[in-house]
Structures are given as C-alpha cells and as structure tokens.
Amino acid sequence: MDAAAAARAWRPPPxxxxxxxxxxxxxxxxxxxxxxxxxxxxxxxxxxEGLERGGRFLGAFFPPDFVTHWLEIEEGLLESLTMTVTSTxxxxxxxxxxxxxxxxxxxxxxxxxxxxxxxxxxxxxQEIIIAILFVAMFGFGPLAGMLTLAFSTIGFMGKLxxxxxxxxxxxxxxxxxxxxxxxxxxxxWGIQPQVLPRFIGLSxxxxxxxxxESAVLGLVGAGGIGDTLNSSLDRYEFGTSAAILLIIIxxxxxxxxxxxxxRRAVQ
Amino acid sequence: xxxxxxxxxxxxxxxLALDDVSLTVPKGQVMALIGPSxxxxxxxxxxxNRLVEPTAGTIRLGETVLTALGxxxxxxxxxxxxxxxxxxxxxxxxxxxxxxxxGRLGYVGFWRSWFRRFPLADIExxxxxxxxxxxxxxxxxxxxxxxxxxxxxxxIVRALMQDPELLLVDEPTASLDxxxxxQIMRLIIELAKERGLxxxxxxxxxxxxxxxxxxxxxxxAGRIVFDGPASDLTPEVLTTIYGEEDWSATIRKAEDDxxxxxxxxxxxxxAAAD
Amino acid sequence: MPxxxxxxxxxxxxxxxxxADLTAWFGWLAGVALTVLCFQFxxxxxxxxxxxxxxxxxxxxxxxxxxxxxxxxxxLWRAMWDTINIATxxxxxxxxxxxxxxxxAAHNTTPSVVLARPVALFIIVASRSVNSLIWALILVxxxxxxxxxxxxxxxxxxxxxxxxxxxxAIEEIDASQVExxxxxxxxxxxxxxWGIVPQVMPAFAGISVFRWDIxxxEATVLGLVGAGGIGMQLQASINTLAWPQVTMILILILGTVIVSEWLxxxxxxxxx
Ligand SMILES: Nc1ncnc2c1ncn2[C@@H]1O[C@H](COP(=O)(O)OP(=O)(O)OP(=O)(O)O)[C@@H](O)[C@H]1O
Ligand SMILES: [Mg+2]
Numbered sequence: 001m002d003a004a005a006a007a008r009a010w011r012p013p014p015x016x017x018x019x020x021x022x023x024x025x026x027x028x029x030x031x032x033x034x035x036x037x038x039x040x041x042x043x044x045x046x047x048x049e050g051l052e053r054g055g056r057f058l059g060a061f062f063p064p065d066f067v068t069h070w071l072e073i074e075e076g077l078l079e080s081l082t083m084t085v086t087s088t089x090x091x092x093x094x095x096x097x098x099x100x101x102x103x104x105x106x107x108x109x110x111x112x113x114x115x116x117x118x119x120x121x122x123x124x125x126q127e128i129i130i131a132i133l134f135v136a137m138f139g140f141g142p143l144a145g146m147l148t149l150a151f152s153t154i155g156f157m158g159k160l161x162x163x164x165x166x167x168x169x170x171x172x173x174x175x176x177x178x179x180x181x182x183x184x185x186x187x188x189w190g191i192q193p194q195v196l197p198r199f200i201g202l203s204x205x206x207x208x209x210x211x212x213e214s215a216v217l218g219l220v221g222a223g224g225i226g227d228t229l230n231s232s233l234d235r236y237e238f239g240t241s242a243a244i245l246l247i248i249i250x251x252x253x254x255x256x257x258x259x260x261x262x263r264r265a266v267q
Numbered sequence: 268x269x270x271x272x273x274x275x276x277x278x279x280x281x282x283l284a285l286d287d288v289s290l291t292v293p294k295g296q297v298m299a300l301i302g303p304s305x306x307x308x309x310x311x312x313x314x315x316n317r318l319v320e321p322t323a324g325t326i327r328l329g330e331t332v333l334t335a336l337g338x339x340x341x342x343x344x345x346x347x348x349x350x351x352x353x354x355x356x357x358x359x360x361x362x363x364x365x366x367x368x369x370g371r372l373g374y375v376g377f378w379r380s381w382f383r384r385f386p387l388a389d390i391e392x393x394x395x396x397x398x399x400x401x402x403x404x405x406x407x408x409x410x411x412x413x414x415x416x417x418x419x420x421x422x423i424v425r426a427l428m429q430d431p432e433l434l435l436v437d438e439p440t441a442s443l444d445x446x447x448x449x450q451i452m453r454l455i456i457e458l459a460k461e462r463g464l465x466x467x468x469x470x471x472x473x474x475x476x477x478x479x480x481x482x483x484x485x486x487x488a489g490r491i492v493f494d495g496p497a498s499d500l501t502p503e504v505l506t507t508i509y510g511e512e513d514w515s516a517t518i519r520k521a522e523d524d525x526x527x528x529x530x531x532x533x534x535x536x537x538a539a540a541d
Numbered sequence: 542m543p544x545x546x547x548x549x550x551x552x553x554x555x556x557x558x559x560x561a562d563l564t565a566w567f568g569w570l571a572g573v574a575l576t577v578l579c580f581q582f583x584x585x586x587x588x589x590x591x592x593x594x595x596x597x598x599x600x601x602x603x604x605x606x607x608x609x610x611x612x613x614x615x616x617l618w619r620a621m622w623d624t625i626n627i628a629t630x631x632x633x634x635x636x637x638x639x640x641x642x643x644x645x646a647a648h649n650t651t652p653s654v655v656l657a658r659p660v661a662l663f664i665i666v667a668s669r670s671v672n673s674l675i676w677a678l679i680l681v682x683x684x685x686x687x688x689x690x691x692x693x694x695x696x697x698x699x700x701x702x703x704x705x706x707x708x709x710a711i712e713e714i715d716a717s718q719v720e721x722x723x724x725x726x727x728x729x730x731x732x733x734x735w736g737i738v739p740q741v742m743p744a745f746a747g748i749s750v751f752r753w754d755i756x757x758x759e760a761t762v763l764g765l766v767g768a769g770g771i772g773m774q775l776q777a778s779i780n781t782l783a784w785p786q787v788t789m790i791l792i793l794i795l796g797t798v799i800v801s802e803w804l805x806x807x808x809x810x811x812x813x
Contacts, residue, residue: 040692057679057683212672358718380734
C-alpha cells in the first residue's frame with residue numbers, strides 16, 4: 001500500500017456516506033434554521049420593558065411571600081396533592097386491565113386494538129387538552145383534574161406495562177401453562193412475578209409526574225395549585241408566585257427522592 | 268533512565284499497595300514485573316505516569332522528576348511514556364485510525380485534534396505502524412468491531428505513536444488466547460528493541476515473562492522480593508513471590524516453536540491469523 | 542404509600558412472617574384510608590349534579606363537535622408550523638445549555654464537586670420541577686405573548702430533562718477508555734473530546750430526539766397562555782364555543798404527533 005498517498009487521502013469517514021445526501025441534509029438543516037428563525041417575530045421594545053418585570057420577578061424570590069395569600073396556597077396545594085394521590089391510585093389500578101388487553105401475547109385481537117387505541121389517544125394529547133374536555137363535561141374543579149391525570153396515567157402505565165408483558169420470558173409463562181393453569185393462574189404465577197418490581201417502580205415515577213402535572217391543570221379550571229399561581233401572576237403578586245414555585249420545587253424533590261428510593265428498594 | 272526511589276502508595280481506602288519500592292530501569296531494557304494478584308503491579312505502573320498519585324517517593328524519567336510536575340508539565344511528560352492496557356482501553360466508538368491518532372493528542376492543539384487535522388507526518392507514521400502490525404486494511408473500522416488480538420495491536424500502535432522513551436505495559440495478554448498472547452508479546456518486544464525503548468511489562472504468565480524479558484522483578488505485597496535475569500528464576504524464588512506450589516511445570520514450559528521466524532513472515536502470519 | 546395500594550401486589554406480601562404480614566396489611570390499610578380521604582376532599586369540591594349530567598354533556602359535545610370544520614385547516618397550517626418551530630428551536634436551545642450543565646453535574650467531569658456540581662444539579666431540578674406551561678406563563682409576562690416565550694419555555698423545561706439523563710449517561714461511561722486517552726498526554730479538553738464525547742454520543746442523540754418528540758406535544762398547548770403555536774387557535778375556538786374547529790385542531794395535532802413519533806423512532810433506530 002502506498003502509505004503517502006493513503007495518508008493524504010485519509011479523513012474520518014463522514015457520517016452519511018453519499019455526498020449528495022450529506023449536502024442535502026446540511027442544506028436542509030440550514031434552510032430550516034433560516035425559515036424557522038425568520039418566523040420568530042420578536043418585539044424588542046416589549047422585551048426590553050419586560051426585562052424590568054423579569055427583574056422584579058427574580059427579586060421576588062428574596063424573600064418569597066408565603067404569608068399574604070397562604071390560605072389560597074394551602075387550598076391549591078391540598079387540591080393538587082389529593083388529585084395526585086387519587087389519580088395515581090385509580091389510574092394505576094385501571095392500567096392493569098388495559099395493559100393486559102394491550103399485550104399481544106394475552107389478548108384477542110379486538111380487545112388488543114381497543115386497548116392500544118385508548119393508550120394512543122391518552123398519550124397523544126397533552127394533559128391540558130384532555131382537561132379542557134373533562135372540564136367541559138364534568139364542570140370546574142379538582143374532579144376533572146383527577147380524571148385527566150388518571151386517564152394519562154392509564155396511557156403511560158398501560159403502554160410500558162404492556163411492553164413488559166410482551167417481553168417476558170416465554171419459558172417461565174409456558175412452564176406455568178404446562179401445569180394446566182387457568183388464564184388467571186397464568187397471570188398470577190407466570191407473569192405477575194416478572195413484571196411486578198418494574199410496575200411498582202413505574203407507579204412511583206408516575207406519582208411524581210402526576211404531581212408536576214397537577215400544578216398546571218388549574219390554568220383551565222381543573223383545580224390545583226396552578227390556579228393560585230396563575231392568579232398571583234395575573235395580579236403581579238410575584239412574591240406569592242415565588243413562594244408557590246419554591247413549594248412546588250420542594251415537593252417535587254421530596255417525591256423524586258422517595259420514588260427513587262422505592263424503585264431501588266423493589267429492584 | 269527510569270529511576271524509582273522509595274515509592275509508596277496507600278489508597279484512600281487504607282490499602283498499602285506499594286511499600287518503599289526502589290527500582291532503576293536503564294535505557295532499552297525490557298523488564299517483566301511479576302507477582303500475585305493484588306501485589307501492586309498495576310499500581311506501580313500507574314504511579315509512573317501518575318494516573319495514580321504516589322503517596323511518597325520520587326520517580327525520575329531521564330532528567331525529569333515526574334513526581335514533582337504540575338499539570339501542564341505532567342501532560343508533556345506523559346507523551347514520553349506509552350501505556351498499553353489489559354482490556355485494550357480503546358475508545359470503542361472511534362475508528363482504528365482515530366484511536367491510533369489519539370496517541371498524538373499530546374502533540375497537537377485542541378482544535379486541530381477536534382477537526383481531525385493531524386500533521387501529514389503523523390498520518391504517514393500511523394499508516395506505517397498499522398502496516399507493521401498488519402492492520403492497514405481496516406483503518407476506518409470501528410474499534411468495537413475488532414477481535415481482542417486486533418484491538419491490542421491497535422493499542423500498541425497508539426502507544427508507539429506517542430514516540431515514547433518508555434513503554435508501560437499492564438498485562439497485555441491477560442484477555443487473549445495463548446497463541447495470540449505470544450504473538451502480541453513478541454510484537455511488543457520487537458518494536459521496543461527496534462526503537463531502543465525501555466519497557467515495564469506486568470505479566471501473570473511466568474513462562475512468557477521468562478521467554479521474552481531479559482530482567483524480571485518479583486513483587487509481593489507491595490515489596491520487591493526478586494530482581495534478576497530470567498535464568499535466575501528458580502522454584503524457590505517463585506515460592507517467595509507467589510507462595511508454596513509445585514513450580515516445575517511452570518518454568519519455561521512454553522516451547523520455543525516459532526522463535527526464529529523473520530519479522531516480515533511474522534507480520535504476515537499475524538495478519539493471516541485473524 | 543398509594544403505590545402499594547394497587548390490587549396486584551397482595552400475594553407477594555402475604556409470604557412474609559406474621560410481623561411483616563401485619564406491617565404490610567397496615568400499610569395497605571393506610572393507603573386505602575389515604576385514598577378515600579383524598580377522594581372525599583375532591584368530592585366535597587365537586588358539584589355532583591354536573592357530574593351526573595356528564596354523559597348528556599358528552600353526547601351534546603360530540604354532537605356539536607362533529608363533523609369537524611375541514612375548511613378551518615387552511616387557517617391552521619401557519620400555527621402548526623409555528624408549533625413545530627417552537628418545539629425544535631426550544632430543543633436546540635435546551636441542548637445548547639443542557640449539555641454543558643450535564644458535564645458540570647456529572648461526578649467524573651465536573652470541575653468542582655463543591656461549587657459547580659451543586660449549582661448544576663440545582664439548575665436541573667428547578668428546570669424539571671416547573672412545567673413548561675408555567676414557564677410559559679412567567680415568560681409571557683416578561684417578553685409578551687408570542688413564539689419567543691414559547692421557545693424559551695420549552696427550552697427552560699428541557700434543560701433539566703436533557704441535563705439529568707445526559708449526566709447519568711456520562712457517569713456510566715467506561716473509565717478505562719478515558720484513562721487511556723489521559724495517558725497519552727492529552728489536555729483536559731482533549732480528554733473530554735476524545736475519551737468521553739464519543740462514549741456518550743448515542744445516549745445524547747437518543748435523549749435529544751426523545752425530548753423533541755415530547756416537546757411537539759407540549760408546544761401544542763403553550764398557546765393557551767399566549768406563548769404561540771396552535772394552542773392560540775385552540776383557546777380562541779374554545780372561547781367562542783366553536784367545537785367543530787376544536788375537532789379540526791385536535792385531528793391536526795393527532796396527525797402531527799403521529800408523524801413526529803414515527804420520525805423520532807426512525808432517527809433513534811438509525812443512531813443506535
Ligand atoms: N483504586 C483503588 N482504590 C483502593 N485500593 C486499590 C485501588 N486499586 C488497587 N487497590 C489495592 O491496591 C492493591 C494492589 O492492587 P494492584 O491493582 O496494583 O494489584 P495487581 O498486582 O495489579 O493485581 P492484579 O494482578 O490482580 O492486576 C490491592 O490490595 C488493591 O486492593
Ligand atoms: Mg493489575
């Protein structure tokens with residue numbers, strides 16, 4: 001081999017082999033960047049004014065105002081927390097049959113399609129959109145919020161659990177089936193032990209997510225701390241907003257720590 | 268050329284891995300370091316290029332006192348010491364060529380290395396060395412797609428690319444089959460001899476050590492318990508290093524079957540072997 | 542803990558000793574009691590008459606929502622384009638900030654464990670705790686309504702996501718490869734670029750695409766608080782009770798989400 005010629009030729013091989021495709025991708029990316037940034041209309045005078053407000057907002061964290069609207073904060077927090085608890089419990093319980101129905105290796109075709117459809121709808125639409133519809137149906141208040149979160153919990157847990165069930169060791173389930181077990185016995189002995197630890201871990205994680213989501217549902221009237229936060233921002237009472245944000249962060253940290261602990265404990 | 272004096276290493280966990288070790292390796296000498304697991308062989312090698320910080324003692328490479336160097340000077344000194352690892356330690360997701368060129372990182376600036384614009388001389392040297400170890404046909408293959416023997420050869424080339432004065436070799440053959448082990452050992456020795464490099468080779472295989480190294484140092488529990496030519500390695504000596512055992516079968520059991528092949532045939536045979 | 546209160550785990554717990562058994566049952570009891578209590582609280586805030594009326598309301602809603610107003614789609618393309626841009630530019634912004642934060646947060650790359658690491662971890666936690674809609678709410682107050690607030694909201698929320706997953710990936714890399722690069726005499730930046738970056742590249746690409754996919758969904762609702770995108774049209778249609786338009790918007794969102802999910806699955810497949 002002619003080392004010198006090869007040396008001049010050596011460059012790291014490009015990520016995309018075909019030159020035309022490579023340039024097309026680069027060109028496309030550049031074109032997109034130009035177009036996308038072009039649609040970005042920034043009102044700089046407005047932004048400059050806003051910076052002053054931003055400064056005030058940041059200033060409100062030193063110190064935050066927990067006192068003035070404590071009653072409203074307390075009310076909103078209670079709603080958020082109760083929503084989180086109930087929606088997680090109901091959502092997790094209901095996700096089990098949905099997940100079973102959405103497992104190709106367990107369910108007959110019509111049930112499979114129905115459950116997969118349910119999961120897809122729940123996962124496609126942001127919680128807020130679902131909440132809007134539920135508020136329209138069930139009226140304002142935390143019940144709509146609870147149902148929203150339960151619904152998205154079903155989608156989340158259902159999908160992950162169904163994937164787990166579809167991935168389980170076939171041999172173990174077959175061994176149970178070979179003993180002449182019924183369908184329910186198969187669930188209890190062949191499948192449940194394999195997926196339970198992850199199921200508990202996912203539930204704990206979902207609790208976490210539900211609390212975070214519960215903090216915004218108030219924006220569309222579905223109850224929770226989001227409502228309190230929104231009205232404090234509307235009234236430019238940034239001290240209260242800061243207090244609420246800090247409380248949310250603190251609770252999320254506690255939830256995250258706890259759910260991490262639970263996940264490690266069961267695995 | 269390499270002078271170690273009173274080297275002691277106590278890990279943060281409290282393990283005393285090296286206890287007052289003194290050692291001199293002259294220019295061009297290939298030295299094998301043997302000893303039971305946990306004796307401190309890896310620690311010794313890593314103290315030399317300060318991947319592990321010594322607790323006490325001095326290490327000199329030529330005129331440079333390695334143990335006294337600041338960050339920047341240490342980096343410059345590391346260029347003079349090529350290291351070869353047991354588990355190859357190639358950057359798996361980079362290509363063979365990139366792994367080889369990483370041996371030049373100490374010599375080129377950050378942006379040049381980032382854009383892979385190495386000096387032409389480096390690339391020529393890389394091709395030459397890769398051809399020498401029989402790997403010039405897979406320069407753009409990713410390192411994780413190579414066999415163990417191929418990876419170790421890339422590791423050797425990477426170390427040589429540094430243009431070192433000293434090779435630090437930590438169990439180069441421990442993950443390889445017996446035949447490949449001997450090929451790799453022979454390659455290291457040949458290359459070291461060609462370039463007049465000193466080398467410290469950690470090795471578990473006593474027979475291989477005897478076959479390839481002119482000098483053997485035995486380490487036990489962080490202390491040097493033997494230091495002499497390979498021919499002085501008697502069962503008694505092995506007992507002091509490793510403990511009681513029947514050593515008759517161990518010493519020189521490896522037959523010198525293919526010892527005298529010329530290098531060119533050797534390289535071709537290595538290339539054909541994988 | 543509510544998590545234990547699902548109907549599935551009972552059998553596992555029953556195999557314990559009597560004491561553990563008792564504790565487990567007590568735990569279950571507490572979980573059930575807590576749930577009931579929480580539900581009681583929610584129930585007190587609910588006007589049940591409305592709820593019993595829900596099936597009729599739902600039927601009514603459906604009746605009014607169908608057929609969708611197909612012609613309305615022509616006014617939505619621009620909004621959908623904005624939505625996608627918000628998600629994409631927001632993700633790019635989050636990558637630009639989240640990647641350095643991840644390197645500051647990871648044990649093995651942080652320049653200082655006492656200073657940089659806690660700051661980076663705090664940035665990650667703060668960013669993750671606050672929903673992008675809340676970020677949008679705040680940013681709209683500062684920058685006024687429009688896409689800019691939306692992009693920043695998506696970006697700020699995603700920093701924590703990318704930062705957290707990436708720093709976990711960085712902490713899991715193979716240290717010996719890094720050591721080998723260090724041993725060649727490479728500088729700090731070179732060790733990063735040659736020893737660490739190649740190892741975390743697949744994780745990084747996967748995380749970014751994954752977050753982009755999530756951000757498309759999030760961007761569809763930012764308009765509700767005035768931060769640009771199709772949510773603005775959604776809000777306007779709901780306010781005027783134009784349900785056929787709402788249906789049209791939902792169909793469009795559904796289509797976009799399906800396409801983005803397909804696209805991100807393809808990209809993830811290609812890089813892993
Ligand atoms: N990073 C570390 N932290 C704490 N103790 C360590 C560390 N690395 C090694 N040690 C300890 O130092 C001693 C020497 O270890 P070293 O790895 O140098 O042995 P070795 O001779 O290379 O053994 P082997 O042949 O198994 O590779 C051992 O007791 C080991 O437990
Ligand atoms: Mg070792």
